[in-house]
Amino acid sequence: MMIFMKAAIYARKSKVTEKGDSIENQVKLCREYLSHLAVDEIYIYKDEGFSGKNTHRPEFLKMLEDAKNKKFNMLICYKLDRISRNVADFSALASDLENLSISFISVNEQFDTSSAMGRAMMYIASVFSQLERETISSRVKDNMYSLAESGKWLGGTTPTGYKAERIKLKDPSGVNRTFCILVPIPEEVAIINLIYEKYLEFKSINKVEKYLLKADIKTKKNKNWSSNSIGSVLTNPVYVKADKKVVEHLKTRGLKINGKVDSLHGILTYKKRKGKSGSRRVKDTCQWIASVSFHEGIISSSKWLQVQEILASNKAKAPALGSSSEALLTGIINCSHCGSPMRVTYGKKYGDNQKKYYYVCTLKNKWGKTTCNSKNINGLDLDKIIIENLKELTLDKTTIIEELNNYKSQVESSNENMVLKKLNTSLLENNKAIDNLLNNLSLTSDEETVKMILSKVNELKLKNKALQGKIYQLQVEDIEKEIDLDKVHAINLELSSVPNTLTHLSPLEKRRLIQSVVHKIYANGTTGEVLIKLKGVETM
Known part of the structure; x- marks a missing residue:
């Protein structure tokens, strides 16, 4: 054949x-x-x-x-x-x-x-x-860190105000080396100066953001400036003509500065993010690499430090925005006037040292009343209205159980379970690799080769132990999550027969209960109208 x-x-x-x-x-x-x-x-x-x-x-x-x-x-x-x-x-x-x-x-x-x-x-x-x-x-990583410590630009998107330019210099041994430094772009430098000047004038990042939007001033990538990007410009030491006072300020933040300051050159920071490039997780500042660079700064030391002082002061006294331990509708409430999500902002304290909280349209909060003029809503009052509406709903138990089962199915197909699946796959692959290495161990009598294969087997076994630890942790979290869901399930079953159940729950339990049956809530701060969209049912 x-x-x-x-x-x-x-x-x-x-x-x-x-x-x-x-x-x-x-x-x-x-x-x-x-x-x-x-x-x-x-x-x-x-x-x-x-x-x-x-x-x-x-x-x-x-x-x-x-x-x-x-x-x-x-x-x-x-x-x-x-x-x-x-x-x-x-x-x-x-x-x-x-x-x-x-x-x-x-x-x-x-x-x-x-x-x-x-x-x-x-x-x-x-x-x-x-x-x-x-x-x-x-070797490449060590070389990059060495270049960073010497203040050289390592590549990537350059900060607004600068471009990268390759130059040649002789090292201590007399050999010509090429590397990149930042070079100012005049039109972008003007924008950086404007941002600092306007912040010192307004003492508010939001007001600077609105000013730049109204003046149609764009970022390096031709996009509108956001509060995050403005805040990044105001805190980045790349722009300061660094001196001893700047170094002392950065030391209070946990940074160690490489190189000598001269009241002229700026400071580059590296190794700030955890994980892969682009990750938003930030390392402790003590792990950053901060070095006096070859580029000239834009902002004087006194102006830069004055900005840092105002930023710190504003942060200390600013009202908290976002979620709240008391607010019940975070994540499900939208402005009925423009459709945007609503956030929580705190007001003055009252009663037993508690703070009032309000639901605020995020569009209005970011861009002002020219985009949405809906009034802020008293959070405590709206939460009470929603609870009373839920008590009066004639939902049968079958509908509630059906929605909760859907909720539990969503949890079971969450990212955590995808992670668990990947961890188990890695565990199986490592075990397969160990078996292959051990099978081939019998094919050689060379002592060095045997040591090398056994070393690799031990390395894979250590990785498996770490994987098993992560798998166990996720399984425990899944069990805890199931307990929480069962508790919410029991509370929901009581809802249709015991109208006062909600009164005795903690804010967290109330929030979970509401979110398990409510899809969206649309509220109008001007008219006072509220629309509750349940899963499969709508009511005013």
Whole structure:
């Protein structure tokens, strides 16, 4: 019986380039290797511009799908690290290929998994490939931190007022080095100066925001200025002509400043965010890297410090905005005049040192009465009206139970359960990788190789312990959430028969109860009209 050999060539390169091991060169070398074998058909999969740190690549995923459909019985690549630089990912792939009876060939490393020795060499090479990637990553990160500490611009979106420009300087050893510094853009510098001047005039970020909107002054990306972006400009030390007083101020915030200040150059800050780029989670300021940079500041030290003082003062006395421990309708109340969500703002204290709270249209709060002129609503009064309306509703128990079941289903399909699923998948993949490594341990007697494989097995086991801890924590949280839902369920069953139940609940229990049966509430502060939209029922 004649066996037809069908081969798949996989090629990958992190950057789009013709230099080095280009995509086309990888394919060419693989074709030359296959020319010595009895191959009848060749399929080519190319991922250009994708890293080897994981396997989330379009052509790679397509190749896996074709492998499962038995489209080919041999996979070849130029180098092992073109497939993956991650041992766990590679072990999982090797196991899948073995189960599908697909042999794997690496042209550069010269091994074929159709033999036991070839399989052993493949795992050893994958370990060194990951070690190389992690070493390079660590070296690059250390170099970036070193550049940051010396005040050099590391790239990314430049702050308003500046552009990046590459320059050449000699290092202490006399070697020419190139790096980027910030260079002022006159028209953007004028905007920064205007923002500081207007803040000192208005002493309010919201008023500065409205001024910029009315004057049609845009950001670097041609968007309207927001209170967050204005606040970022006012607090960013990149703009200050830093001196000793500025350094002392930043020290009180937990920052350590690298370099010497000279009352001329600004300060760059790095390493502020947790996780991946763009994350909103902020690290403690003591972990930031803050360095005197090569660019000239825009704002004088005295003006910048004066702004910081006003910002701190406003923050201390500003009314809280957002959710409230007492307000019951946060997240479900909208302004009926313009349809925008409503937020909570506090007023003066009354009675037992309590504060009045109001529901405020977010559109009016941000842009002023020119966009929405609906009056603010007394929160305590509106909450009482909603509770009385709910007491009078003639909802039957079947409707309530049905809505609560929907509510529980939403919780069960929440992000936390998606995270739990991913953690369990990672656990299974790690266990599969451990099994593969142990299976190949018996194929070698080399002491160094044995140590290396056992070290990797121990590393994966430690990762599994951490994963199991996270899984246990999420499972406990799910149990606690179920207890809360059961409590809300019981309260709701009492609602139709015991009108006074709501009176004896805590604000948190009242809020959960209301949100479990109410879809949206629309309120008009001017007319006093209130519309309650229940899940499936509407009433005034």
